[in-house]
Amino acid sequence: xxxxxxxxxxxxxxxxxxxxxxxxxxxxxxxxxxxxxxxxxxxxxxxxxxxxxxxxxxxxxxxxxxxxxxxxxxxxxxxxxxxxxxxxxxxxxxxxxxxxxxxxxxxxxxxxxxxxxxxxxxxx
Amino acid sequence: xxxxxxxxxxxxxxxxxxxxxxxxxxxxxxxxxxxxxxxxxxxxxxxxxxxxxxxxxxxxxxxxxxxxxxxxxxxxxxxxxxxxxxxxxxxxxxxxxxxxxxxxxxx
Numbered sequence: 221x222x223x224x225x226x227x228x229x230x231x232x233x234x235x236x237x238x239x240x241x242x243x244x245x246x247x248x249x250x251x252x253x254x255x256x257x258x259x260x261x262x263x264x265x266x267x268x269x270x271x272x273x274x275x276x277x278x279x280x281x282x283x284x285x286x287x288x289x290x291x292x293x294x295x296x297x298x299x300x301x302x303x304x305x306x307x308x309x310x311x312x313x314x315x316x317x318x319x320x321x322x323x324x325x326x327x328x329x330x331x332x333x334x335x336x337x338x339x340x341x342x343x344x
Numbered sequence: 345x346x347x348x349x350x351x352x353x354x355x356x357x358x359x360x361x362x363x364x365x366x367x368x369x370x371x372x373x374x375x376x377x378x379x380x381x382x383x384x385x386x387x388x389x390x391x392x393x394x395x396x397x398x399x400x401x402x403x404x405x406x407x408x409x410x411x412x413x414x415x416x417x418x419x420x421x422x423x424x425x426x427x428x429x430x431x432x433x434x435x436x437x438x439x440x441x442x443x444x445x446x447x448x449x450x451x
Binding site: 336 | 345376378380382386387388389390393394399431433435436438439440441442443444445
């Protein structure tokens with residue numbers, strides 16, 4: 221079965237750091253763009269960042285709201301993607317979803333596989 | 345960033361109704377638009393990609409249309425599982441953006 225599973229969420233103090241993981245199964249992560257999307261409680265969806273596939277040298281893009289604080293990375297040996305979050309603020313409180321994007325061949329493309337999400341709460 | 349504006353924000357309808365949701369982009373995005381459905385407490389699910397292409401496994405009562413800056417999602421005959429929130433998303437630019445969502449609720 222093709223799926224992604226997020227982990228690593230929790231409670232963190234303002235200014236702190238957290239690393240989220242996204243483990244993929246049923247497909248090879250290095251063949252796809254992989255994205256992170258978040259949803260604050262009761263709010264809509266906000267794209268956070270992406271890592272492109274191996275053919276695009278794993279280049280990254282970020283939303284302005286997280287640029288310089290968040291980093292998307294990969295570990296192909298673990299078929300996983302990560303979101304390192306630093307200098308966390310209360311506004312970063314949200315459910316964070318990992319989503320599969322297109323390949324470099326099919327780009328641009330939508331997110332066809334989503335994980336169940338992991339909750340991050342930034343509070344003192 | 346490209347802004348995506350959905351209307352209405354809430355829609356009250358009955359089972360069997362034909363429902364239309366509109367999404368407007370602040371600049372042309374060609375046909376690089378997707379629609380997602382999100383039921384409460386669950387992850388979004390892809391319904392439509394490239395404005396009018398039905399994702400595999402999605403019922404044919406869902407359809408999408410439009411190009412440039414104006415797009416619509418239509419549900420031809422609303423079913424009980426369709427009461428959810430719907431989001432449009434543009435993927436034309438490096439910075440991807442979603443609409444604010446349309447909640448379809450029972451009248």
